[in-house]
Amino acid sequence: MPWNTSGTEGGGALTPVTPMAINPDAVTTSSLKALQSEDQRKVMDIVDKLRRTGLGGIVELPQLVVCGDQSSGKSSVLEAITEIPFPRKENLCTRFATEIILRRAPNSMISITITPDKLRPKQEQTKFKSFNKTIDDFKQLPDVIEGATEAMGLGEVGGTGSRAFSRDVLSVQIDGPDRPQLTLVDLPGLIHSSNRSQTEADKELILNLVKEYISNPRTIILAVVSAKNDMANQIIVDYARKADRDNKRTLGIITKPDYLREGTENELSWIEIAQNKDVYLERGWHMLKNRGDNEMDSTFAERNEAEGLFFSKGRYVDLPRESVGIDALRERLSKLLLTHLIKELPSLKEEMNTKLQATSDEITMLGEKRSTITEQRMMLMKVSMQINDILNSAVKGFYESSFFGAIDMNANVDAKVNITRFRAVIQHRNLAFAENMRLRGHTYSIGVGPGDDHNEQAEIMKDEKELMRMSEDLLSDLPKPKMFTREQAIDWVKKTLERSRGYELPGTFQPMLISQLFWEQSQPWEKIALGHINGVAVICKEFVHKVLQYAAPAEFLPRITGLSVDAALKSSLAAAKQELAKLIKDKARHPMTYNHYFTTTLQKQRQRKHQKIAKKAAEASAEEKRMNDGSYQTLIKPDDLGEAMSKAIEQDMDRFSAGEALDYERAYYKDELKYFVASVCKECIERHLVEPLPNVILSPLVVAAMSEKEISFVAAEPPEITQQRAHLESRMAMIEKGLETFREAMGGLRR
Numbered sequence: 067m068p069w070n071t072s073g074t075e076g077g078g079a080l081t082p083v084t085p086m087a088i089n090p091d092a093v094t095t096s097s098l099k100a101l102q103s104e105d106q107r108k109v110m111d112i113v114d115k116l117r118r119t120g121l122g123g124i125v126e127l128p129q130l131v132v133c134g135d136q137s138s139g140k141s142s143v144l145e146a147i148t149e150i151p152f153p154r155k156e157n158l159c160t161r162f163a164t165e166i167i168l169r170r171a172p173n174s175m176i177s178i179t180i181t182p183d184k185l186r187p188k189q190e191q192t193k194f195k196s197f198n199k200t201i202d203d204f205k206q207l208p209d210v211i212e213g214a215t216e217a218m219g220l221g222e223v224g225g226t227g228s229r230a231f232s233r234d235v236l237s238v239q240i241d242g243p244d245r246p247q248l249t250l251v252d253l254p255g256l257i258h259s260s261n262r263s264q265t266e267a268d269k270e271l272i273l274n275l276v277k278e279y280i281s282n283p284r285t286i287i288l289a290v291v292s293a294k295n296d297m298a299n300q301i302i303v304d305y306a307r308k309a310d311r312d313n314k315r316t317l318g319i320i321t322k323p324d325y326l327r328e329g330t331e332n333e334l335s336w337i338e339i340a341q342n343k344d345v346y347l348e349r350g351w352h353m354l355k356n357r358g359d360n361e362m363d364s365t366f367a368e369r370n371e372a373e374g375l376f377f378s379k380g381r382y383v384d385l386p387r388e389s390v391g392i393d394a395l396r397e398r399l400s401k402l403l404l405t406h407l408i409k410e411l412p413s414l415k416e417e418m419n420t421k422l423q424a425t426s427d428e429i430t431m432l433g434e435k436r437s438t439i440t441e442q443r444m445m446l447m448k449v450s451m452q453i454n455d456i457l458n459s460a461v462k463g464f465y466e467s468s469f470f471g472a473i474d475m476n477a478n479v480d481a482k483v484n485i486t487r488f489r490a491v492i493q494h495r496n497l498a499f500a501e502n503m504r505l506r507g508h509t510y511s512i513g514v515g516p517g518d519d520h521n522e523q524a525e526i527m528k529d530e531k532e533l534m535r536m537s538e539d540l541l542s543d544l545p546k547p548k549m550f551t552r553e554q555a556i557d558w559v560k561k562t563l564e565r566s567r568g569y570e571l572p573g574t575f576q577p578m579l580i581s582q583l584f585w586e587q588s589q590p591w592e593k594i595a596l597g598h599i600n601g602v603a604v605i606c607k608e609f610v611h612k613v614l615q616y617a618a619p620a621e622f623l624p625r626i627t628g629l630s631v632d633a634a635l636k637s638s639l640a641a642a643k644q645e646l647a648k649l650i651k652d653k654a655r656h657p658m659t660y661n662h663y664f665t666t667t668l669q670k671q672r673q674r675k676h677q678k679i680a681k682k683a684a685e686a687s688a689e690e691k692r693m694n695d696g697s698y699q700t701l702i703k704p705d706d707l708g709e710a711m712s713k714a715i716e717q718d719m720d721r722f723s724a725g726e727a728l729d730y731e732r733a734y735y736k737d738e739l740k741y742f743v744a745s746v747c748k749e750c751i752e753r754h755l756v757e758p759l760p761n762v763i764l765s766p767l768v769v770a771a772m773s774e775k776e777i778s779f780v781a782a783e784p785p786e787i788t789q790q791r792a793h794l795e796s797r798m799a800m801i802e803k804g805l806e807t808f809r810e811a812m813g814g815l816r817r
Contacts (some may be wrong), residue, residue: 088387089456112411112808128410129249132303132401134290136255139321142356143250143290146392147399150240150364154362156219161220161233164252164276171241178210180217183233194218194234200366211236231268233275242482245261253279256301276302280309284410286402287316290444303345319353319399324358328380336380340389352398353390391500415808422801429794432787433619439774442781450769452617456610457760460609463489469616485560488609492602492756496747499598502544505532507594508587508735512555512728516675543574544597545590557732575727581656581809583731584738592650595746602755603639610635610763621787625780626764634762642754649745656780657734667733 093653134140145151165181178201182194197217199210218232231254253276257269280287289306291297319436320340326333338344340353355373357364364372369393376382377390388394436442465487474483479494511533514526533549550558565619568576590711610631614623689700761767772780783791 085539111730112407114450128232128284128286128403129251129282130286130288131251131253131278132254132288132290132404133253133280133306135295135300136257136293137294138255138302139356140255140288140290140319141252143321143354144250146356146366146369147248147355147396148248161215161254163235163254163279164219165235165237166250166252167237167239168245168248168250169239169241170243170244170245170247174202174206174242176241177205177239178207178214179239180214181235181237185233196315201755205566207238207775210211226321231271249367251413258299258301264274268750273305275303277309277797279407280306283315284406284414285397286406288319289316290321292322292616293320297335297339297345313348314767315349316347317349317402318345318347319395320351320353321356323353323382324376324544333381337385340385349402352395353382354392354395363625394434402765415805418805418808419800422798422805424714424799425794429791432791435791436781436783437455437788438780442777443769445762446769446772446777446781447766449622450764450766451613453613453763454760456613456617457610457763460613461756461759462486469613479499482608485605485612488605491605492608492751495579495602495605496751500593500743502594502598503591505529506545506547506737507573507590508556509545509589510550510558510587512732513549513551515552515671515729516678518671518771519674525707545593546589555728557723557726559728560720561587561722562640563724569644573722575723577656580726580730580734583727584657587731587735588653588738588742590647591653591742595649595742595750596643597647598746599639599642599750599755602751603635603642606638606755606759607635610759610782613763621784622780626708629776629780630768631763638754638758638762642750645750645754646746647747649742653738655740659734659737661737664733664737667736668729671733 132140132144144166152165159735166254178197180194180197180201182191184191186194194217197214199213201210202208203611212482218234220232230434235251254272256276257272260269281284287306288308289302291300291302292788297303303318310316313757318339319334319506323333323336325407326336330356338355340351342350344349355376358371358374361369361372375387375394382390388398422808427710434441434445434448436445456467459465459467462469470486473482473487477483479487480491486493511529512526518526529807533547559579563575563579564789566576566582568578611623611627614618614626618626769777
């Protein structure tokens with residue numbers, strides 16, 4: 067039995083009505099068949115086929131939406147348009163959006179499904195999507211709708227814990243040979259004030275739902291108002307105007323004119339609205355007279371006949387016939403639909419193409435598919451080869467790949483922004499290490515001595531200035547040498563000599579003294595070298611991570627680093643430190659050198675020292691004598707020269723030995739310093755930290771040796787990525803199918 071629209075839409079009580087025993091195969095009225103012309107059916111076929119591909123959830127498809135205030139009669143309008151009898155429940159007529167899908171098909175059938183609200187949990191969405199009922203008689207519809215209502219969790223209106231409305235959508239598809247191709251949506255009525263069974267939250271929910279539907283630019287809005295209430299109190303027209311800024315897709319429908327007293331101003335006012343004189347709509351207004359309380363048992367044909375009779379009397383005679391009655395409304399809808407659909411089809415196709423490209427781009431951003439172990443190994447091997455190429459190039463200093471990028475000339479060579487120029491950074495750090503060893507490697511910085519040449523003296527003076535500056539740098543944790551004059555240094559050596567004396571003759575020293583001096587003077591070497599190794603290890607780690615970020619998918623990084631990379635870098639650092647420990651152990655042995663630089667340096671120092679003594683003695687024994695020609699000539703007195711030379715001899719035997727030992731130590735230190743710096747750079751930095759990177763950081767050999775479990779751990783897609791990929795691929799297939807359907811349907815339309 068059709069529902070009683072006059073009693074239910076206001077939320078009042080309703081006497082239950084038994085549904086009419088109407089079979090889906092029942093013959094519809096002739097005017098319903100006129101709802102669609104041949105051209106419109108062809109166009110609607112396109113939309114129907116697109117909807118069947120599932121595109122409705124991806125692009126906005128054209129549709130008719132019936133909306134209005136509660137008690138406006140909108141559900142009765144929907145029933146009159148479609149000639150589908152729907153049962154009604156007490157208290158509330160529409161508690162959720164109802165999608166009515168009419169489809170032309172050889173066999174008659176009614177199927178009911180639920181489209182869950184997107185905000186529901188995934189588990190509930192899956193449960194709702196499984197709701198699928200099929201019936202062959204409208205008599206069964208009330209029970210199915212009751213089941214759907216319970217499934218949505220609505221329960222009895224006003225009951226404890228029950229909800230009055232839902233954002234879920236009930237879809238009722240009705241197939242039959244005489245059905246037009248048409249989809250309409252019946253929305254819950256807008257609420258003006260809350261009560262016990264309809265809260266403020268319900269009011270807001272319905273308003274948002276209506277706004278969401280009518281804001282779709284491809285929706286034709288059937289704004290239903292009731293003549294029973296003042297126009298000023300019915301808000302649907304205002305919301306429709308806001309959603310339909312161009313005023314091109316809203317058709318106003320006036321219901322319940324039979325409630326107006328004949329000849330009153332109120333009746334005249336509503337007739338003027340129907341004539342589009344008062345509240346102007348581009349698409350105009352239409353007036354319907356639906357079943358009254360005493361006409362609920364009438365057939366659709368009887369309903370239409372009663373409506374025609376009503377509009378043939380009184381002031382309604384003055385209304386244009388195309389603006390009153392269900393037959394005229396169907397004809398208007400037919401033309402409006404055709405015009406609207408033809409206008410929207412090009413933009414619909416463009417939207418599908420745009421979303422197809424966007425979906426394709428999203429799939430591309432997910433990277434290659436990695437669901438099987440073979441796909442995972444192949445993917446990991448590709449990543450490995452790219453990483454290996456970059457590391458090989460970086461170690462050799464070939465910066466041709468796009469990975470290396472541009473140079474930041476304003477930043478330091480070893481700044482993070484320039485770390486991609488890996489070889490340049492390593493060389494820069496090695497040079498800085500060598501300079502630190504030259505300036506800070508010794509415990510004592512010894513001033514100029516008599517055996518130093520001009521270059522050595524200039525270098526010592528320069529280093530002293532640098533050390534003075536270093537003493538002001540409180541933040542540096544590098545060693546700072548203690549500054550000694552030549553005399554202070556000899557005192558240091560003399561004290562050491564006195565405390566390590568053996569059977570050697572006075573004025574000489576045992577070889578062990580050089581060892582003691584060298585060990586004490588070279589104490590900072592280990593700390594400086596260890597700092598250099600740790601610093602380079604940090605650079606290697608930062609650089610490797612930058613390579614991984616560039617070449618590997620983001621989700622690989624924590625797995626790769628945890629499984630292989632961090633362990634490889636840690637092992638390399640440990641090996642470099644072990645190598646340094648060997649060098650430090652070698653340094654702790656007694657001095658040993660086969661470099662002629664050592665003896666050459668000693669001989670040159672002695673030569674320059676003797677030259678300075680001789681020069682000083684000559685200056686002390688020199689005398690200027692005036693010659694007969696008036697010129698002066700410097701003469702050296704042999705006796706005075708001998709006496710001056712005697713005074714230059716060091717009488718303190720220990721001090722003489724200390725001076726000699728100091729020269730030995732300085733010569734050996736310089737020779738050993740060069741060896742140590744070179745050894746640290748070659749054997750610790752290059753051999754263990756830099757050179758092995760291409761072989762130990764996820765190289766093809768490393769990948770080949772990985773087990774299937776390890777491959778899967780690194781390269782398997784996260785469940786959310788797999789799920790997202792499946793969703794995107796499904797959506798892409800749906801859009802592609804939609805486009806193919808669109809092309810085929812458009813081809814049929816042209817024919």
